[in-house]
Amino acid sequence: MSFPADVAERLGKDAEAIISRYPDKRSALLPMLHLMQSEEGYVSPDGIAFCAEHLDLTPAEVSAVATFYTQYKRRPHGEYQVGVCINTLCAVMGGDRIWEDVSEHLGIGHDQTTADGKVSLERLECNAACDYAPVMMVNWEFFDNMTPDKARQLVDDLRAGKDVRPTRGADKVEPFVKISRVLAGFEDGRAGEGVGAGPASQAGVSRVAGDSTARSDKGGDR
Amino acid sequence: MTLTPMLTRQWAEEQSWTLDTYTSGGGYRALTKALKKEPGDLVKIVKESGLRGRGGAGFPSGVKWGFLPEDDGGPRYLVVNADESEPGTCKDIPLMMASPHVLVEGVAISAYAIGARHAFIYVRGEVVHVYRRLLNAVKEAYAAGHLGRDIHGSGWDLELTVHAGAGAYICGEETALLDSLEGRRGQPRLKPPFPAVAGLYSRPTIVNNVETIASVPAIVDNGADWFSSMGTEKSAGVGIYSLSGHVAQPGQYEAPLGITLRELLEHAGGMREGSQLKFWTPGGSSTPMFTAEHLDTPLDFEAVGAAGSMLGTRALQIFDESTCVVRAVTRWTEFYKHESCGKCTPCREGTFWMTQILQRLEAGTGTTEDIDRLVEVCESIGGRSFCALGDGATSPIVSSIDLFRDEYEEHVRLGTCPYERDASVLFDLPEQEGAQV
Ligand SMILES: Cc1cc2nc3c(=O)[nH]c(=O)nc-3n(C[C@H](O)[C@H](O)[C@H](O)COP(=O)(O)O)c2cc1C
Ligand code: SF4
Secondary structure (H helix, E strand, O other), X not given: OOOOHHHHHHHHHHHHHHHOOOOOHHHHHHHHHHHHHHHHXXXXXXXXXXXXXXXXXXXXXXXXXXXXXXXOOXXXXXXXXXXXXXXXXXXXXXXXXXXXXXXXXHOOOOOEEOOOOOEEEEEEOOOOOHHHOOOEEEOOEEEOOOOHHHXXXXXXXXXXXXXXXXXXXXXXXXXXXXXXXXXXXXXXXXOOOOOOOOOOOOHHHHHHHOOOHHHHOOOOOO | OOOOOOOOOOOOOOOOOOHHHHHHOOOXXXXXXXXXXXXXXXXXXXXXXXXXXXXXXXXXXXXXXXXXXXXOOOOOEEEEEEOOOOOOOOOHHXXXXXXXXXXXXXXXXXXHHHOOOEEEEEEOOOOHHHHHHHHHHHHHHHHOOOOEOOHXXXXXXXXXXXXXXXXXXXXXXXXXXXXXXXXXXXXXXXXXXXXXXXXXXXXXXXXXXXXXXXXXXXXXHHXXXXXXXXXXXXXXXXXXXXXXXXXXXXXXXXXXOOOOHHHHHHHOOOEOOOOOEEEEEOOOOOOOOEOHHHOOOOOOHHHHHHOOOOOOOOEEEEEEOOOOHHHHHHHHHHHHHHHOOOOOHHHHHHHHHHHHHHHHHHHOOOOHHHHHHHHHHHHXXXXXXXXXXXXXXXXXXXXXXXXXXXXXXXXXXXXXXXXXXXXXXXXXXXXXXXXXX
């Protein structure tokens, strides 16, 4: 176990909080791995050892789980993880074109990171927002109805250190380590930010209400 | 048929996700009613309502709850499947973002009905804002006494844990989900025993989809007859239909089961301007595709099944004539290959081979024998895989060859794909923008 003592103590308290949510200790493993990413930006050998020790597992058992899930990164990772949905619906609606553009613009491919460490690029499978196709995700926040222009602007802003605002999500995209802490189950106080549903989600109910304003004034159209 | 918002009712309201908004619309009234009844009576109400699982398979929910063994004094669990990852499916995620409390109330009532004192919502990890909204709703519900100790003064306790996954489509399969929730690789378990008998930590467990559980409060509030008076005889109630793709207004349209695509398209403003419907999925990529011939097929479990497909998750991915079907199917197949958990050989090897063959065909370097070989590979996966992912992987291939064999052959004949990719995108490309100004 090679986290510095103070870090280990702090993470140990978080681990206890996570473990207390479950009847069985081992269930804490997935959130614990998210917690490791919130500390180091990826799941390192130290992170594996830490989880193993706290959950009475072997490092091999933890490793076998960590490698199964795509959200766990095994190498240092950019501050912003930029995903382009390339599953069929998004791909056909323009996701393929966006992917090609952004990848060329940044000069990196799938699962690669820009030299400045800002952006890691990823080809994503369906993220359950098909009515907003083409969709991109930045640190698992929604960027709906994307175009190649908007996508290039988005990654330029991220690299320039500007705040970017998801279409449906928090007021701004937080760095990967902060988002990983939320995914470990620790609230960041941003649940009240952003829209409720967004224009496509409420298309049906707005139609019933005969209320066309509800569709457009929610800030869904970027 | 008209649209009938039940779960989507409050989605357009300001701060739709808060406890205040939910309560002002009558929220948690059903929980009070439920806690005054015997748990067994609630199971009966859900049975009588005709509610069927909204996660894809359509199993009658009350019947499933009835499979639980007699109380032996040990724990039993309710697990909500919020992994929503089937391509095209996009109803549960907006539900939890816009109206998380309807799910929380559904969990409280359902857990009481089945005698669970600890419930879990397993939400996919790739939607952080949805996870925030769920955590917040659960916190609000505890503070208001809708969860926790002695709920509504009934003497009954319930703990609810919201758990984030970490990216794996297979974790939507209910037994893989349980393994994942136990902190393991998400791989399906052998059934039987079914989760109702031996589920989470080998204890009796009910796994239900988000939309299923979220439908329970309205059923308890308005009565089983009210719910079963909507929809068809065997497919009762309302459901959320998710329209995506080449339509004028994609989105979520909640309607009685049995509505048709033609009717839904009327609500959605039709196809995008000047375009013709080519093919569509009634219930996600794992359900055999339909064409314009099926515009009037009632979208309920029976009629879609009789027409050779499955209602699935009511994920209507709609493609117009600008779309190459070989390209669409190739991409779905790459998805199944990526998501195959590797546990059984037909699926692990089969999705690999199908991807290789389809990539050749799409590029125009395949042969007509390749088309037959694809069908053969599908035959050795379908019905021979350990879980339904393998079967699902064959659906787009078999159905598209059935409906569009000539298009596959055209790729072979021309030695290339005859479609212009840019014609199917939803945005203006620079050249076209220039031309329009
Ligand atoms: C590969 C695969 C993925 C699935 N994904 C989901 C899912 O994301 N959400 C869901 O509710 N059901 C999913 N299911 C279905 C579940 O196994 C299960 O039938 C469902 O959660 C039961 O809930 P219901 O009866 O309320 O529909 C999936 C099944 C398979 C085979
Ligand atoms: S069918 Fe595929 S996903 Fe299902 S158990 Fe077999 S390998 Fe895993």
